[in-house]
Amino acid sequence: xxxxxxxxxxxxxxxxxxxxxxxxxxxxxxxxxxxxxxxxxxxxxxxxxxxxxxxxxxxxxxxxxxxxxxxxxxxxxxxxxxxxxxxxxxxxxxxxxxxxxxxxxxxxxxxxxxxxxxxxxxxxxxxxxxxxxxxxxxxxxxxxxxxxxxxxxxxxxxxxxxxxxxxxxxxxxxxxxxxxxxxxxxxxxxxxxxxxxxxxxxxxxxxxxxxxxxxxxxxxxxxxxxxxxxxxxxxxxxxxxxxxxxxxxxxxxxxxx
Numbered sequence: 001x002x003x004x005x006x007x008x009x010x011x012x013x014x015x016x017x018x019x020x021x022x023x024x025x026x027x028x029x030x031x032x033x034x035x036x037x038x039x040x041x042x043x044x045x046x047x048x049x050x051x052x053x054x055x056x057x058x059x060x061x062x063x064x065x066x067x068x069x070x071x072x073x074x075x076x077x078x079x080x081x082x083x084x085x086x087x088x089x090x091x092x093x094x095x096x097x098x099x100x101x102x103x104x105x106x107x108x109x110x111x112x113x114x115x116x117x118x119x120x121x122x123x124x125x126x127x128x129x130x131x132x133x134x135x136x137x138x139x140x141x142x143x144x145x146x147x148x149x150x151x152x153x154x155x156x157x158x159x160x161x162x163x164x165x166x167x168x169x170x171x172x173x174x175x176x177x178x179x180x181x182x183x184x185x186x187x188x189x190x191x192x193x194x195x196x197x198x199x200x201x202x203x204x205x206x207x208x209x210x211x212x213x214x215x216x217x218x219x220x221x222x223x224x225x226x227x228x229x230x231x232x233x234x235x236x237x238x239x240x241x242x243x244x245x246x247x248x249x250x251x252x253x254x255x256x257x
């Protein structure tokens with residue numbers, strides 16, 4: 001008699017796990033694994049940096065290059081300030097999309113301060129490797145854009161959007177929409193646009209207010225800043241009330257999703 005081959009368990013069946021039928025399991029795994037890791041590593045809250053992946057710090061002819069170094073300096077100041085705020089975990093951790101450009105700059109600044117930083121990468125047809133400044137234990141790779149967005153936003157106490165393109169605009173307006181519609185309380189997150197000259201040319205929110213497609217108050221959901229010191233001072237002032245006075249630790253974020 002020939003021995004019967006033992007069938008594979010469903011979760012060990014690679015062909016099934018990659019099939020359309022198992023899509024809900026793949027989505028769930030992209031929620032559970034990052035959540036579990038962030039909890040184990042006690043990441044309580046983050047400061048999210050958005051911005052172009054195309055800004056090369058070596059390109060001295062590009063007028064946007066200065067934003068790379070300003071993002072690096074701002075992340076350095078944030079990480080240096082946040083490092084002592086750790087009685088119960090990591091607080092106001094610098095978080096990026098893990099790519100080059102502004103994202104690399106922010107991870108680089110946190111590393112210069114001696115701090116950990118998060119990189120949430122996305123699998124693309126042309127593979128994008130995490131930049132070398134992301135802390136290895138806080139390096140993530142996502143297949144689904146919407147799940148990556150959830151984790152970029154869910155623990156953020158502050159968001160700073162540097163000059164960028166479609167991806168930056170998409171992530172910035174995702175945050176604006178969540179706040180506008182009460183999925184995130186306005187008091188729970190501070191939103192900054194960095195680089196007034198750039199954003200003044202790119203975003204004409206007065207036109208939206210004039211057309212009646214957004215309320216006048218919606219155009220005041222964020223602040224404009226243009227230098228690392230001012231940005232840090234405003235961010236520190238905004239983040240300090242999130243500290244739990246009795247325990248000395250930041251209160252966890254409350255994303256209502």
